[in-house]
Amino acid sequence: MRLHCELYNAGLQERIEAFRKAGISINYYDQQNALPDIKAFRPEFAPLGSHALQQTLRRLDLAMQAFFRRAKAGESPGFPRFKSAARFSGFSYPDPAGWKLFQHGRRGATLRLGSGKDAMMMRARGRHRFAEFQLNDVTISRRNGQWFASVTLRVADEACAREREGNQQRGVDFGVTDWATFEDGTRIENPRFLRDELPKLAALQRQRECKKKGSCRYRRLTKQIGRLHKCIANLRRDFLHKQTTRLVDTCAVIATEELKPKNMSRSAKGSAETPGKRVRQKAGLNREILSASFGMAHQMLAYKAVEAGTRLHLVNTRQLKPSQRCCACWELTPKTLAERTHVCQHCGHTMPRDQNSAAVVLIDAYTIPEKDTTGTVVAARRKPLARQRARPRSKTRETPTTIAQAI
Ligand SMILES: [Zn+2]
Incomplete structure (x- = not known):
């Protein structure tokens, strides 16, 4: 690790000085070609393996490229840093x-x-x-x-294939109060690992603030905080792995919203001229949104679904608006985030909010051709007819209308 770190820093220094003193831009291949000479001069580098050393230089090259790409795009990136052994994250054999x-x-x-x-x-x-x-x-x-x-x-x-135990068809709505709500009303509670540990975390951070920066005690507390963060992350990842595996193992079709946690958790702070409202509340909600880690859950669902041959249907939230649409008559009823029950303005259908949107995404999974499961077009959807809705309940869940009836 120490030698790889040294190589990284030396490579960075070479690039900087060559440009400063001679105006030359050194690229990855120049540095790769210098490796044999380095190994001849410093024999301790030889046992690390040439491909691993090349990979470290490639990482440096990526960091430089990313810097120039972002600078060109008008962003304000930080120049790649010299790294201390403590900051150096690792190395790889490619x-x-x-x-x-x-x-x-x-x-x-x-x-x-x-x-x-x-x-x-x-x-x-x-x-x-x-x-x-x-x-x-x-x-x-x-x-x-x-x-x-x-x-x-x-x-x-x-060899990667997973054995599936069931062939259920489920609609899921991920949320903060309940981590997941299904179209039949069952839910999975949100374990809120971060919230449970927040007092402990705050206490440690408060203690650290009283210590002199860089002192032994400061570093000891930093270590403890890091350990606590890692503990929370482990609990969360374990929970997500178990839940997504269970979902994929029992379902042939899973329908859910395509979530964008980055957009959902955008700060409400606003700008100096137009300050936002309820900034603290939104910050708390954002913390919970990020802690529920829908992004990670979706990634896990996506690759596990492929392994199990499960169809994962991701609904385009903007187009379909599952939390406002009625699963019985397919009309929109605007609601605020605080309204937890869906009461349809058009047909009077009443259902818990999350359950309704889970039902809507499940219906949506059956209204477009199976090939295209990436997005939806609302205009092209058939509306269930009033006459069909009045029919007796059916056990088969194949058409949108029968699903709506069953619910
Ligand atoms: Zn309705």
Whole structure:
């Protein structure tokens, strides 16, 4: 890690000085071609493996490119920094050369970095579920004083497949009060890991404010805060993995809104001329929106759905407006965020708000051709007819009308 960090900083310095003193722009290939000379002069770099060293230089190149791209686009990016060993996040082997993974049954694995007498053997926790695989790459990183190895394997598509237990068709509405609400009214409570730990977090941060910056005590508290954050993140990720796996395992069709947490959690602060209203309240809501981590949930749902052969239908929220549309008559009833019950202005249909929108997205999943599940067009949708709605309940859930009836 220390040597990789040194290489990164040296590469950055070379680029800066070459430009300052001679007006030359040094690119990635110039630096890559200098690697053999570096290894001849500093033999301790040799056992790290040439591909891993190249990857570190490539990272530097990416940082520079990102800086110039953003500067060109009129943003105000920070220039790539020299990194201390503590700030340096890690390094990687971009291909199967220079490392190896040995798995011991169910007990864990050993990772070997380098080869010959310079090799480093490391015990690692965790295991994979594949009988046949090829190693692809490995990234070594350090966070909060702990080391992590992230290994990518190349496996056949069939090996990734998940066995599905059920063939349900569910509409889901993700929210802050209840993490998920289904079209039949069942819900999954939001565990609110962050909110439970907030007093503890605030206490630690308050304590740290009383300490001299950079002192032993300051650093000790920083470490404790980092550990608490990591603990919350672990709880959250565990919860999300369990819930999304269960959803995908039991459903053949999952319909939900395409959420944009970044837009939803935009600050209400406004500008100096037009200050926003209820900024503190919105900040609290934003914290909860981000803590419920819908973005992560959607990513997990997306890849797990592919593995299980589940159809994930993502509704375009702007076009469909599931929280305002009535699942019985498909008309819009405007509501504020505080109104938790849907009472239709047109047909009088009454239902909890989240359940109604879950039902709407499920109906939407069946109103467009199966091929195109990325977006929806409201104008092209058939409206259920009044006559059809009055028919007796049906068990088959195939057309929009029958779903609306069943609900
Ligand atoms: Zn209605």
